Amino acid sequence: MPMQAVPMHTVTRRLVMILWDCGSWLAATAMIVGTRYEFYLTDPQWTSIYLYGAAACALQVVSGTALKLYRGRYRVGAFDEAIGLAASTLWVAILLGLGMLVVRGFDAFPRGLALLVPPMALLFMAAGRWLYRAWNVRARHSSPDAENALIYGAGDAGYQLLRLIKVDSSSPYRVVGLIDDDKRKRNLTLLGVPVLGGRKKLVKIAHDNDVTTVILAISSASTEMVRDIADLVEQGGMRFLLLPPVAQILGGRVKLSDVREIDIADILGRRQVETDIESIADYLTGKRVLVTGAGGSIGSELARQVHKFGPSELILLDRDESALHGVQLSIYGKGLLDTPDMVLADIRDREALRPIFERHRPEVVFHAAALKHLPMLEQYPEEGWKTNVLGTLNVLELAAEYGVRQFVNISTDKAANPTSVLGKTKRIAEQLTAWHGRRCEGTYLSVRFGNVLGSRGSMLHTFRQQINMGGPITVTHPEITRYFMTIPEASELVIQAAAIGRDAEVLVLDMGEPVKILDVAKRLITHSGKDIEIVFTGLRPNEKMHEELFSVDEDGTRPFHPLISHVTVSPVAPDQIYHLAPHAAADSSTPPERAFDGFR
Incomplete structure (x- = not known):
């Protein structure tokens, strides 16, 4: 060459x-x-x-x-x-x-x-x-089309961002000043750009300098700080952008492309779980790993994270071929679906699952396949039973038969003091997992967490689509609250669980403070810049006003990780669950009043 x-x-x-x-x-x-x-x-x-x-x-x-x-x-x-x-x-x-x-x-x-x-x-x-x-x-001169901008934060991240904007003549921003709440920096000038004041004067400074964009560049900014500054900027009629913490930026070096629009996850986000990489690598690297429900939001992110640890084989199972195509494309850059590690099967079909376990003999199983939409399962409880209970039992029994060493069942906070079909079926799945954990070789446990931001069919998707359609946004109740976490954080917890969890336990992440759904809706409306109406529809059948992370008889401890609680649930043997099935009324031996016991 x-x-x-x-x-x-x-x-x-x-x-x-x-x-x-x-x-x-x-x-x-x-x-x-x-x-x-x-x-x-x-x-x-x-x-x-x-x-x-x-x-x-x-x-x-x-x-x-x-x-x-x-x-x-x-x-x-x-x-x-x-x-x-x-x-x-x-x-x-x-x-x-x-x-x-x-x-x-x-x-x-x-x-x-x-x-x-x-x-x-x-x-x-x-x-x-x-x-x-x-x-x-x-x-260097800014582009004539560049927007006047303020950088909030005169620390290291702010300096790096300012330097990048200064040296890039095609940058869409022209920095006219810096904002910082540290009074010791009031006379500071970075690369010829002065610190003009603090948060209290932000809006006035912006209007005096014809600023249209404010960029937050503080690596240690808390959720509350992001929320407060976003409110201040957006109420002042300006666009608010965010530079992620330097620790989250590849290589730790700021790039202009890292500047992005604020996401609802930035407002609701919390401390990230610190992963014990060595313990994870020990049980995933070189192992055969099966992920059920691999085409879903949690399952696909799990698959992507597990792939980074170099398993000898990563088997992805789902009943949705389009979803499998998407996850294969995101991991391998191809979507031919012509390899045996892409498995099209339904966990309800035990006979279809058996040859999969026989052929691949997985050593680690992440069980993410489930039906999760609460109102739909209230209408069709039998479907929730077939997938969330019987489907889980199929996977558990085959895992035990073929010697799976680590089994992680993915549960939900609705399984704590359950009132809905979703919560009760997932509670039974936790109990079945606990029963196998006490009787089978290997580690069998469950992981419980709240609503996942951005997952398929989630509240955020619904709200955004309603906003795009011009509204209204539908909220069940003005006081309803929920716990939230991001998809990567949820997946990271699940992977960490198999490393620190013990047999028959349920691991529960510290979800922080619950968030009002109404506040989320208002935030999305403000961010859209549209005038959208909010309509209250009332609580749906068996829906809780406030979710719980622990049942009344559960007492969580944190022996290994400061953000992960360990609880025990009462085990239920497989032969003890059938009287709970919705179809049990057809069996004359089961009293009619018990046919939907634990469901309705």
Whole structure:
């Protein structure tokens, strides 16, 4: 492959840099000689100084080239370049010092110069680069179509973002000022952009400077802070953008493309679960892993996260072929559905599941397949029974038969003190899992969490579609609350569960404070900029006003993780569940009043 020619302007810039560095050594030598000796030196001393200057220039070129200072390795004026420049100067100083001991021309050289000149030369070389960078940044002009913007936060993240906007002439933003609540930064100026004030003056500052966009760039911003600033900005008629925490940005380096619209997850978000990567890798890497319900929101994210840990085989099972196509495409970049690890089957069909377990013999099972829509299951409780109870039992019994080492059943907070068909079927699934956990080899447990933001068919999808249609948004009750978490967080908890959970337990994530559904609806309406009506429809049959994470007889402990509680549920044997089935009324041995016991 032929080497690409270096552009002429780059060659010129590098030659200028070499000349500047050589001049820095000469200027530093002259300055020290003038200030220390007032240029009163003997001829032999002048000869040695001329030799010193020539040698310094030559060695600087050699060492700078070796360290790639003149070959485009560093951005001019960057911190990394300063380290390289210091290393180059140190090598030159050491070599010159050794030269004084062996080269005859240095006999009369004033020894004090050997210590004083290198630091001064480094200062001159660095100053030239920093001046060039400052001039270059100031000389760049924003696009004529750029929006006037304020950056909220004058810390490290704000500085990185400001620098990116400054150096990118095509940036859609023109930063006219910084906002920061730290009074110590009131007189601060970053790259020529001043801190104009704090939160209380934000709207006035924005209007005085014709600002249309405010970008929050504080890596440690809490949910409450994001919510308060978003309210302030949007009520002031401006667009609010967000820079995610630096820890969530790939490589920890801010990019202009990281700036995004605020999402409802930013308003409702909480502390992320810290994952014990080593323990997870130990039980997933090189193992055969089966995910049921792999086409769903939780199942597909589970599959994507598990894939990162390098299982020997990842078997994805779902009854929806389109959903399987989507998850295969998201993981492998293809959607041919022509490999045996893509399994089209229904967990209700035990005979269809058996050859799958026989062929793949999974060692880890994440059971995410379920019916979850509460109002639909209230109308069709038999369907909830067939999938959430009998389907789970099928998967559990086959897992036990084929020696699965870790089994994680995915449950819901509606299983705590259940009142609905959904909650009661998932409660039975937890109890069946606990029963197998006490009798089977391996670890069998359940994970319980609340509503998942952005999952298929979730409240957010419904609200957004209603807004797109012009409204109204339907909310069951003005006081109804729910717990929320993000899809990645829910999936991370499930994966962590198999690493820290014990047999027959239910693991419950600390969901933070419950959120009013009405507040979510209002937030989405404000963010849309539309005038949307909210209509209250009333609680649906067996729907709770406020969800619970624990049943009345459950007492959670946190022995391993500060955000994960462990509870126990009473086990139920498979032969004890059938009197709970909706069709039990057809059996004359079951009293009619017990036919829907535990369902209605």
